[in-house]
Amino acid sequence: MSDDNKETAGSKGPREEGGPRERVIGTPSPARDKALLAEDDISAPAGSGEQLDEQSAKRAERVVALLFLLAFAASVAFIAYYIGWSGRDGGMHGIIRAQESNLWLGGTMAAAFLLMAAGVTLWVRRLMTSKPITQERHELVSDAETRAAFTQDFLEGAADSGITKRPLLRRTLLLAAAPLGLAPLVLLRDLGPLPEKRLRHTYWAAAVERAKKEGKKGVRLVVDGTHKPLKVSDFSTPGSMITVLPEGLEEHVDEHDVLTEVAKAVTILINVPSSEFKPAEGRENWHVNGIVAYSKVCTHVGCPAALYEQTTHHILCPCHQSTFDATDAAKVIFGPAARPLPQLPLSVEDGYIVATSDFPEPVGPSFWERG
Incomplete structure (x- = not known):
């Protein structure tokens, strides 16, 4: 076997200085040496222990609050249409207006969920800090020290998320979610009126x-x-x-x-x-x-x-x-x-x-x- 062949079969390095490296079967991929995400990835606006830029955070907060308010408006429109407009001319149980009812009800409900999802996504990407988390395995029964540590971590997480620091986001999120909680009760009307006699x-x-x-x-x-x-x-x-x-x-x-x-x-x-x-x-x-x-x-x-x-x-x-x-x-x-x-x-x-x-x-x- 020639020297070149020996080097190809048993060496991890290049055959020539500065030349391309030949990967040997069974050796780790060189891709493991490369990071998939840049350290300054936009999904992590601040590194461990760093503070957010408050001016940028305020702008993001207003955008998120606007999305939550629009989600609230969409869910209210869903309920209003269901109770109000869909009740005229035969209502949603009539054949003539079934297509219109499905369009408006589906559209307003989809808009409410999409706007809330966009707001939460923007909140996470722009207003939450990124810290490495190490998960440890312990006994199923937690001791008092572990429970106290969990409480502290929970409070720190709440503080990092900004839900306690930014009442505008907290209130608008609750406002947007409230009508969606009532939507399943409203949909009971789809079962139709009671037959009575x-x-x-x-x-x-x-x-x-x-x-x-x-x-x-x-x-x-x-x-x-x-x-x-x-x-x-x-x-x-x-x-x-x-x-x-x-x-x-x-x-x-x-x-x-x-x-x-x-x-x-x-x-x-x-x-x-x-x-x-x-x-x-x-x-x-x-x-x-x-x-x-x-x-x-x-x-x-x-x-x-x-x-x-x-x-x-x-x-x-x-x-x-x-x-x-x-x-x-x-x-x-x-x-x-x-x-x-x-x-x-x-x-x-x-x-x-x-x-x-x-x-x-x-x-x-x-x-x-x-x-």
Whole structure:
């Protein structure tokens, strides 16, 4: 082996004076001899034991305080918009203004957090001294001397941070953080208003009441989508099923509540063969020649029970396979549903199918009965 090769394999130094050093496998990297951060790094404005330039510190203090005040304004704007402006024209629970509400609420909340983060970052970089800290390992149980040392270190840290020396920063930080602490309580409104007794009735009740005031027997059933009143002759084929709603729902309900009322009042109309129809006791007059109406909202978790088997006369919910018998008061014959689909009393007036009252029990999941 030549001298040059020996030097390359076994020497850490350069082959020639002033030439580039050849690193040998297994030797430490020369990068360890270099510092990653300059000693005068801006994140450490003052070295150990040095005092901050008070004039620069005052300027930084005013900037940080301004950021905290802006964060406070942003969080107050979040709460104000949530309570005030989002409550008009259907509020944040309406479909029309959902996009606007998300934009403003998300923007103001993001601004509050970003401004606070910027203020804290600037506080740390410009107003706190940098001192080397050595962490020692001791027994888990601290003695009195250690606790006293911790107390002293804590007080020194508080003094170094300036939180005790600079009341303006302390007060504006607390001011900025206070509304954010209340924000989770305000967001409880997103759970929606308490249902109270609204789940016990559907729009069928109001529609029937209005029709009876006009001297009618009941409210006419209209086809969902076309809003065409349904005659008995239009629905005379056994085995048929169609979705219906009370007449006048969209005309008499506020536009922001239409979808909610439709979701509760939606009904399936089924023509069951008279030879197989078994009306429940007390409901012998609730059908029209085998035409019977049931709520379309499944009593399990509220999915639409929209499938119908003509051969078995079974109503099926596609979500969890709850199955109801259309010939026998929509009783549950399979699946997790706990009770039958509510039935709507029907009659005939001037050849049209009409509902004479609301559903006798709450529609939808069983737990809604507690509302």
